Amino acid sequence: MTADPPLVLDIDGTLTRPEGWGLDPRVFDPVRNWEAPVVIATGKAFPYPVALCHFVGIPELVVAENGGVVYTGDDVYFTADREAARAVTEEYRAAGYALGWGEEDTVNRWRETEIAVNVDQPVGPLKEIAARHGLEVIDTGYAYHVKDVDPNKGDGVETIADHVDIDLEAAVAVGDSINDVSTFEIVGRSFAVANADEAAKSAADDVLEGIHADGTLSVLERVRGSSVP
Incomplete structure (x- = not known):
């Protein structure tokens, strides 16, 4: 067989x-x-x-x-460092937005290299902030993933x-x-x-x-x- x-x-x-x-x-x-x-x-x-x-x-x-x-x-x-993604998160929150997963945020709690944002959140400012940090935003349909481009x-x-x-x-x-x-x-x-x-x-x-x-x-x-x- x-x-x-x-x-x-x-x-x-x-x-x-x-x-x-x-x-x-x-x-x-x-x-x-x-x-x-x-x-x-x-x-x-x-x-x-x-x-x-x-x-x-x-x-x-x-x-x-x-x-x-x-x-x-x-x-x-x-293969990537989460520090830049964390910086994007801080700037996104400072602009008045949230990641959209609640206070405990089990979606991101154990992430090592990227940050995921709920698709209910505004993606335009997220992309602008990510670009300033040299990152990209990938829309998988389930979340906006802020990640290293490589x-x-x-x-x-x-x-x-x-x-x-x-x-x-x-x-x-x-x-x-x-x-x-x-x-x-x-x-x-x-x-x-x-x-x-x-x-x-x-x-x-x-x-x-x-x-x-x-x-x-x-x-x-x-x-x-x-x-x-």
Whole structure:
């Protein structure tokens, strides 16, 4: 039997329920039983994808914070410095705006390299302030990520591939947002779920009919047991 291809999976918008909030438990068994490496590549703070891997029961191969943090299972790599993002936060708040997550702000509490702002907050002044600090703002549909311009998910996936010997030409990636474009560019086959933004749809090899986990599950069924996606 032909081996399963390596997978690169986003979380929000890709492994979530069709209504768009919360992980869809239907993805757990197929991912846990996948016979090739599975890389979780997300904009979420570092602990979240690590915990997902832990609870699903797969090796912790993680790209977090849009490439700002990479975990190969043995070593953690930080590719950006959060200080500039913190400075943007202070200036944004001083201008009368909030990050939009409440006082405890669990969205940013454990971030190492970037800051995420709720999409309900004004993005215009955020972009202006970020630019003054040499940073960019990425709209993933779930948050505005204030980040260094250099790190991205694709670079992080390549770092993991080098360490655990993943053949990226044989790999399959599934995502939904502009921050998945760099991942789509380095794998053999890429899929955008139907709820993806236009940047992801344009970059993907295929745009799926299903949204969120429905689309991802259709890909897993389609490519399972195939080394050539």
